[in-house]
Amino acid sequence: MKVAILGLGVVGRGVYDIISSNFKDIEVKYILEKDESKIDDLKHLVVHSYEQIINDREVDVIIELIGGKKAAYDFISKALKHKKHVVTANKALLSEKFEELTELAKDKDVQLLYEASVAGAVILLDPLKKIREINQINKIEGILNGSTNYILSQIFLGNKSLADAIAEAYHLGFLEQGSDDDMNGLDSLRKINILSMICYKSFLKEENILRIPLSSLTEEFIKYVKEKGYIIKYISKSKIVENILSIKVEPVIIHQKSSFANIKFEENIVNVYGKYHLKQSFIGQGAGRYPTASAVVYDLLTIKNKSKYSLSFDKTYHVNNDEEKYRFLVQNKNKIYKSEFMTYSEVIKEKDLICFSRIEEELYEKL
Amino acid sequence: MKVAILGLGVVGRGVYDIISSNFKDIEVKYILEKDESKIDDLKHLVVHSYEQIINDREVDVIIELIGGKKAAYDFISKALKHKKHVVTANKALLSEKFEELTELAKDKDVQLLYEASVAGAVILLDPLKKIREINQINKIEGILNGSTNYILSQIFLGNKSLADAIAEAYHLGFLEQGSDDDMNGLDSLRKINILSMICYKSFLKEENILRIPLSSLTEEFIKYVKEKGYIIKYISKSKIVENILSIKVEPVIIHQKSSFANIKFEENIVNVYGKYHLKQSFIGQGAGRYPTASAVVYDLLTIKNKSKYSLSFDKTYHVNNDEEKYRFLVQNKNKIYKSEFMTYSEVIKEKDLICFSRIEEELYEKL
Structure with missing residues (x-):
């Protein structure tokens, strides 16, 4: 060949x-x-x-x-x-x-x-192309961007300030000069989009994805979350419930014992939920020369081996990112406060909004 | 078809x-x-x-x-x-x-x-067959038996006694009546054997695997570990260092924050380490009707699709399970004590030995 x-x-x-x-x-x-x-x-x-x-x-x-x-x-x-x-x-x-x-x-x-396009070294698209034929996947969630996960790890584990963590990420080459795609969430958005199209058998459009830039976070907001003993992760998620698709990229406040908390620095994780199994997780290096290159070569072997799936994309879903109400931590120009249950559209309309983050279930009372 | x-x-x-x-x-x-x-x-x-x-x-x-x-x-x-x-x-x-x-x-x-033979629902053998051609895998470790992981989770999270946890596992059908293969480690041994043969391109023999039955653990030993704030997991591991293969199934004392601690109840995990990437983890349900059945159907799709790898098994390794010294928690008829660095052969020869477990790095001082 x-x-x-x-x-x-x-x-x-x-x-x-x-x-x-x-x-x-x-x-x-x-x-x-x-x-x-x-x-x-x-x-x-x-x-x-x-x-x-x-x-x-x-x-x-x-x-x-x-x-x-x-x-x-x-x-x-x-x-x-x-x-x-x-x-x-x-x-x-x-x-x-x-x-x-x-x-x-x-x-x-x-x-x-395009195995290397999502989660670098982690081999998941190839198995997912088969799993989707068996399993009717209905939820995907993950940490899909190594650069922002590195920054958040330095903030919450390494105890650095947001500004210092970003500066270090530039220095180490984790953030690209001249591109905001990591911090504004476009990189994660593209990956959850590709994953969702494959898993849900449906062509989707980027503009239907709700995206909260990580760069909207402030030092005060981070300090508040840290003092409560929680952490923030930048999470991509898409979900289908009865033909309604929701698809989001956003910072989420989670517990230190949550399984996402264990995904550190440039690591990525993808959790896939299907009809016939609760959860299957794929974890590994999200970037780097040889990790990514080995995913490229993986595809070459698929071609050499003449194995091929003819994937159909014959499903359509109605997109609605306000399908459920959540509770949020919100910062406006006067204060940081916990919201009652509301939709994303509602929280985005809050007065003098500076930044906000969904609060993982069960943390609300203690926050 | x-x-x-x-x-x-x-x-x-x-x-x-x-x-x-x-x-x-x-x-x-x-x-x-x-x-x-x-x-x-x-x-x-x-x-x-x-x-x-x-x-x-x-x-x-x-x-x-x-x-x-x-x-x-x-x-x-x-x-x-x-x-x-x-x-x-x-x-x-x-x-x-x-x-x-x-x-x-x-x-x-x-x-x-035989995708369903290791880690039930988790699709890993199919990708590993390709990854091994690219990557020269040199270490595999995992929790490969859902029944014993369920029992250990009930002990360390659910605060049950060993006897109660075992009784419950029988009651729920997680332990089979009339078979000791889960508690004595044979089930895990078979799975680490199959994984190792595939990843290392070498036919291996069961009798070369060091196996410490989980059933050797005592209530006193568990209580001691629990009081120190640590947990025990039943871990399978194989590793190649310069043509020397070590391959083991054993209880290990680990920290609550260790990533294995997050693998709960009947969940399984397999970590694979290769030349071109640090670690890739596969996590999911280790058993159950539809999880396991979906792995069987996954194989059917491979056949239907006529994709095929002709796997070679042309490597040979010298097996040595005493290649390194570790520190152990040991129980004999008089007491429970921490050992200094020693090999497995050495610890097994300890006087009046009742049970023992390797202590994860860095926990020794605090135990």
Whole structure:
């Protein structure tokens, strides 16, 4: 099997390393990378024209790791049209163009795989594609963003201030300079969107997801929660109850003994609830060169092995994020207070709202 | 695809229900079940001769759910010889005859699948078969037996005595009458054996596994650990360090905040450590009709989908369960005391030994 890697950044290099040291029957024939400083030893594989790759009949698989939406969209759709299998970790593109790209791949009878796009190293999309046929999944919840989980861990375990934790995350490369996607929740939103589409067999739109940016939290709010002995986690959740879908990304106040509290630093967790089992949890590293690269190579093995699910997406749900009332901790310009039961729409309309967070069941009385 | 179900007990009935309500293209053609009280509505599918099933060319897959070793071995080997795919949950048989049955299936070019044999509902063997090709797994640890985990949870969370917790487990059907396999650790041993063979690409023998029966624990020992604020979990673990394999099933004294402490009642967990990622955890229900049945149906989908890994088992390891020294809590006829660093062989030779448990790192000083 011959593959081309688009983008030789952190993950791309990891993919190259894993393939070349583990698989004699997979050959990296081309690398597309403009930044010559990244190429050094691999100059003989570098090409500058994508046309050369796409027109080479020997190339079976395009591995897209350049990120961003515009060029990646162009590369992936061209690859599928040329009947090349595609492996990508690009959650931003997938979340937005999932229907179009899925149908294009189906049309051309090739595979579009994206195990690395959700929860990095954690292998869950491949099993979920089968589990969804057996199990009628009705709830997914998880911590899907390693950067914000790192920051919250430093605040609640490492006892750092919000500002210091953010500064450290930048310093360590967990937060990207120039992108707010982690702190404003877009990264988590894309992942819960992809997970939900797969598990619920339905194409969903990003704009239907309720998203409370983590960056809305204030030092005072965090201090208040900390003093009560609780912690905040940035949780993504989607749920179906009788054809009504709710789907949210938000900070939640939880107990130190809650199972999410154990998911620390850059770790991710995904809990899936289905008709035939209560809960199945997938936990592991949400990011990093080799963890993410190994999920990319996992997809390559699926293609090499010719195993394929033809996934249908024939369900539709009515989206309603106000389907239930919750209790919230709310900060406005005068004070921090606990609300009575209310919907998200109602809490968002509170007077002088600065920030708010849902309170996990049973903590309300003690908060 | 046409299948036959051998054994219509708790899980067999679950498998029948899931197939008949979810899959139009899978037909249960035969059921082999002697106990007529279990058959009621399905009499038209029941046959009394296994030969009739095995000689029917239309039958693609045999689903073995009768348990036990002798008859199951006979049924499975005949099925494979007749070029039928086999799906089974039979860990006792697999752990003992893994090499023979794996090679027979390979020989006949059919699939032998057993997702339900380890950790019930938790889908982990299928992904691990691919992960092992990418990742060089070097450590596995987990809580693999729901019955004993239920008992320990009742003792340390529910504050029951050992005797009461065991009585309750019998009452609820978590412990089988007439079998000691859960309490003496054989069930866990079989599962860590199967997991290790798959992950390490090596055929292993049950007799090389160090097994400390949970039934060796005494009320006094438990009380001592409880008073110090710690808990006991029944943990299976195997590890490779430079070609030396250690593989154990044993009670371990751990901290309440340790991640294993969160695995409660009949839940199972498997942690897998590999070259390219730190830890990947799989958590879910370890038993139960529909959880286990859904893992059986998962395997059916693999066969229906014609996806197949030809697994090699070409590694060999030297087994040594004394490769490291640990500190233990030991009970002999006079007292309970903490040991200094010693090997398992050494602790087992202690004078008047009644029971012992390894102490998790960092707890020693406070115990």
